[in-house]
Amino acid sequence: MTLAETPGPYFGQFGGQFVPEALVEAITDLNDAWQSLKNSKTFQDDLAALHRDYTGRPSPITEVPRFATATKSNARIFLKREDLNHTGSHKINNVLGQALLTKQIGKTRVIAETGAGQHGVATATAAALFGLECVIYMGEVDMKRQALNVARMRLLGAEVIPATSGSKTLKDAINEAFRDWVTNVQSTNYIFGTVAGPHPFPEMVRDLQAIIGQEARAQLLEKIGALPDAVAACVGGGSNAAGIFAGFLDDESVKLYGFEAGGSGIDTGLHAATLTQGTPGVLHGSRTMLLQDEDGQTIESHSISAGLDYPGVGPMHSWLQDIGRAEYRSITDAEAMDAFSLLSKTEGIIPAIESSHALAGAIKLGLEMPANSVILVSLSGRGDKDVETAGKWFGLLED
Amino acid sequence: MGTIDSAIIKANQESAGALIGYIPAGYPDVETSIEAAVALLENGFDAIELGIPYSDPVMDGTVIQQTTTHALEQGFKVADFFAVVRGITARSTKPVLTMTYYNIIHAYGLEKFATNFVAAGGVGVIIPDLIVDEAAPWLAAAKKHGLETIFLASSTSTDERLARISQASSGFVYAVSTLGVTGARTSLDQSARELVTRLKEQSVKNSCVGIGISNAEQVKEVLSYAEGAIVGSALVTALVEGGVRKLAQLATDLVKGKSR
Numbered sequence: 001m002t003l004a005e006t007p008g009p010y011f012g013q014f015g016g017q018f019v020p021e022a023l024v025e026a027i028t029d030l031n032d033a034w035q036s037l038k039n040s041k042t043f044q045d046d047l048a049a050l051h052r053d054y055t056g057r058p059s060p061i062t063e064v065p066r067f068a069t070a071t072k073s074n075a076r077i078f079l080k081r082e083d084l085n086h087t088g089s090h091k092i093n094n095v096l097g098q099a100l101l102t103k104q105i106g107k108t109r110v111i112a113e114t115g116a117g118q119h120g121v122a123t124a125t126a127a128a129l130f131g132l133e134c135v136i137y138m139g140e141v142d143m144k145r146q147a148l149n150v151a152r153m154r155l156l157g158a159e160v161i162p163a164t165s166g167s168k169t170l171k172d173a174i175n176e177a178f179r180d181w182v183t184n185v186q187s188t189n190y191i192f193g194t195v196a197g198p199h200p201f202p203e204m205v206r207d208l209q210a211i212i213g214q215e216a217r218a219q220l221l222e223k224i225g226a227l228p229d230a231v232a233a234c235v236g237g238g239s240n241a242a243g244i245f246a247g248f249l250d251d252e253s254v255k256l257y258g259f260e261a262g263g264s265g266i267d268t269g270l271h272a273a274t275l276t277q278g279t280p281g282v283l284h285g286s287r288t289m290l291l292q293d294e295d296g297q298t299i300e301s302h303s304i305s306a307g308l309d310y311p312g313v314g315p316m317h318s319w320l321q322d323i324g325r326a327e328y329r330s331i332t333d334a335e336a337m338d339a340f341s342l343l344s345k346t347e348g349i350i351p352a353i354e355s356s357h358a359l360a361g362a363i364k365l366g367l368e369m370p371a372n373s374v375i376l377v378s379l380s381g382r383g384d385k386d387v388e389t390a391g392k393w394f395g396l397l398e399d
Numbered sequence: 400m401g402t403i404d405s406a407i408i409k410a411n412q413e414s415a416g417a418l419i420g421y422i423p424a425g426y427p428d429v430e431t432s433i434e435a436a437v438a439l440l441e442n443g444f445d446a447i448e449l450g451i452p453y454s455d456p457v458m459d460g461t462v463i464q465q466t467t468t469h470a471l472e473q474g475f476k477v478a479d480f481f482a483v484v485r486g487i488t489a490r491s492t493k494p495v496l497t498m499t500y501y502n503i504i505h506a507y508g509l510e511k512f513a514t515n516f517v518a519a520g521g522v523g524v525i526i527p528d529l530i531v532d533e534a535a536p537w538l539a540a541a542k543k544h545g546l547e548t549i550f551l552a553s554s555t556s557t558d559e560r561l562a563r564i565s566q567a568s569s570g571f572v573y574a575v576s577t578l579g580v581t582g583a584r585t586s587l588d589q590s591a592r593e594l595v596t597r598l599k600e601q602s603v604k605n606s607c608v609g610i611g612i613s614n615a616e617q618v619k620e621v622l623s624y625a626e627g628a629i630v631g632s633a634l635v636t637a638l639v640e641g642g643v644r645k646l647a648q649l650a651t652d653l654v655k656g657k658s659r
Binding site: 016017018019020021022024025026074165166171173177179182185255281282283284285287290294295296297298 | 428453454455456457458464468471476477501503504506507509527528529530532533550551552553555556557560564575
């Protein structure tokens with residue numbers, strides 16, 4: 001068994017199925033369907049056709065020399081361009097697979113949680129494509145931060161329901177979606193957006209996102225005839241990181257780096273640095289690293305990026321950190337926004353603020369690494385949805 | 400301190416069955432939640448299921464969520480939970496159970512939680528997000544300290560799972576009567592009756608049906624086929640609307656459903 005194909009439900013001491021009994025049948029059915037479909041040639045062919053004809057895969061890799069020079073990087077920097085996918089992020093890779101699966105198991109309604117709105121938009125898109133009823137749960141705070149994505153989901157025919165409990169962000173949207181699933185399990189499939197949650201979600205979402213790393217590995221080998229020295233990705237729940245890591249987990253020479261949201265700074269307590277600051281606990285169906293107090297109450301996370309604003313993380317990242325295969329660090333809002341601005345100005349690519357955390361991480365790696373190293377960055381999404389946030393941050397908006 | 404098993408057997412000998420009430424610890428404050436639980440027990444309830452407020456209660460309906468959120472905002476700590484248990488067990492010999500999400504116990508330490516809960520007089524634990532498949536570490540701690548663990552059974556559970564749930568549970572099996580999160584339902588799901596029948600086929604002696612019970616007629620209906628009825632949201636709504644007094648009135652009414 002390769003590291004990249006490690007099966008659930010457990011990744012070392014992390015993972016599992018911490019769900020209400022009422023959901024066991026649903027996740028069991030989902031797992032059975034996934035285990036049979038993932039090895040089905042028809043399913044994989046259908047999915048490959050969708051990737052090619054609908055999403056626009058393979059996404060290119062782009063070297064960004066002006067960005068590298070501006071950051072005094074010792075390394076060459078390549079971006080894996082998930083921002084160019086239909087709907088603007090890597091999220092589409094996962095939802096097309098899960099929507100295909102939903103059809104296969106005969107359910108007619110899909111629900112999803114969303115933070116930044118990217119997974120919600122992707123799910124609403126797939127639901128429209130497959131003719132499925134679609135309900136998206138989104139934290140009330142996130143709905144304000146990402147108003148355009150809310151409008152996008154509604155245009156696509158989805159119903160968007162605000163999560164008004166707790167911190168009114170991603171974690172609360174997940175709570176609401178689980179409540180919906182418990183109630184409507186007979187008609188409904190839950191299209192989970194990241195590598196967190198109960199088994200089989202971490203394994204399934206990783207497998208559906210692995211195309212990022214598999215493509216990038218082949219593309220880099222073709223372009224420069226070598227593997228990268230380092231791979232950098234942002235980590236909220238961790239799906240784009242799991243996807244790009246999957247291409248390189250078994251290449252011992254390739255160092256893997258995940259960058260989580262440092263928010264206003266670790267010392268302020270206002271961050272989403274789950275892996276580096278958290279402790280093991282159980283949230284949303286799996287045992288993983290969490291931001292929690294001594295009583296086990298979840299601590300609200302903070303990040304300028306709605307997509308990284310999550311107090312938990314996919315269990316495989318907790319495991320990869322544990323076994324030392326991947327290293328995780330935090331990037332502050334300010335560092336991410338500097339990288340956001342710099343990539344826009346030097347390369348004409350406006351990245352998602354989420355992905356800007358990986359870019360800021362790559363800037364740091366570029367200073368640490370020897371000359372002629374190669375860094376591959378997962379540019380997980382585009383920044384169109386973030387223009388208002390960036391406009392305010394940099395003071396670019398007229399009053 | 401009586402076990403939950405003996406309390407249910409006694410209730411079934413003396414009446415149509417057992418009535419178990421849910422109270423969130425620390426709502427609206429520590430003292431009042433003790434008074435609320437004691438009021439239920441003094442008015443004919445057979446056991447208390449004491450909720451521990453948690454930040455991410457995926458199985459709770461709106462009413463219960465509002466009260467547990469309120470308790471947390473008032474600074475409720477898990478240490479206060481043990482004070483509530485002690486407060487109740489000092490005034491009643493009826494069994495006190497807890498209903499808590501797993502992360503609360505996980506963070507506290509399984510052994511330490513079991514030790515302190517037993518020391519406070521608690522007898523049983525219901526963990527709605529812990530299925531039998533994941534329960535081995537907790538069951539080891541619970542058994543060591545003589546705590547009963549009550550697992551949930553759902554109408555969607557297979558017979559194979561019901562057998563495992565039956566085997567792993569002590570005290571009773573908690574039958575979830577409708578699909579869905581806790582919240583009062585106007586009519587009870589027929590599937591609860593079927594589930595209880597299926598549980599009996601798996602040699603379950605005590606099935607208690609919860610989620611959705613709000614009046615004496617529903618209590619009577621449930622007790623016609625199950626050994627116990629669990630009331631949550633309806634009690635909490637009464638507590639929110641009219642304090643312990645209104646809660647006690649509702650309790651008196653619900654208990655009428657126990658008469659044969």
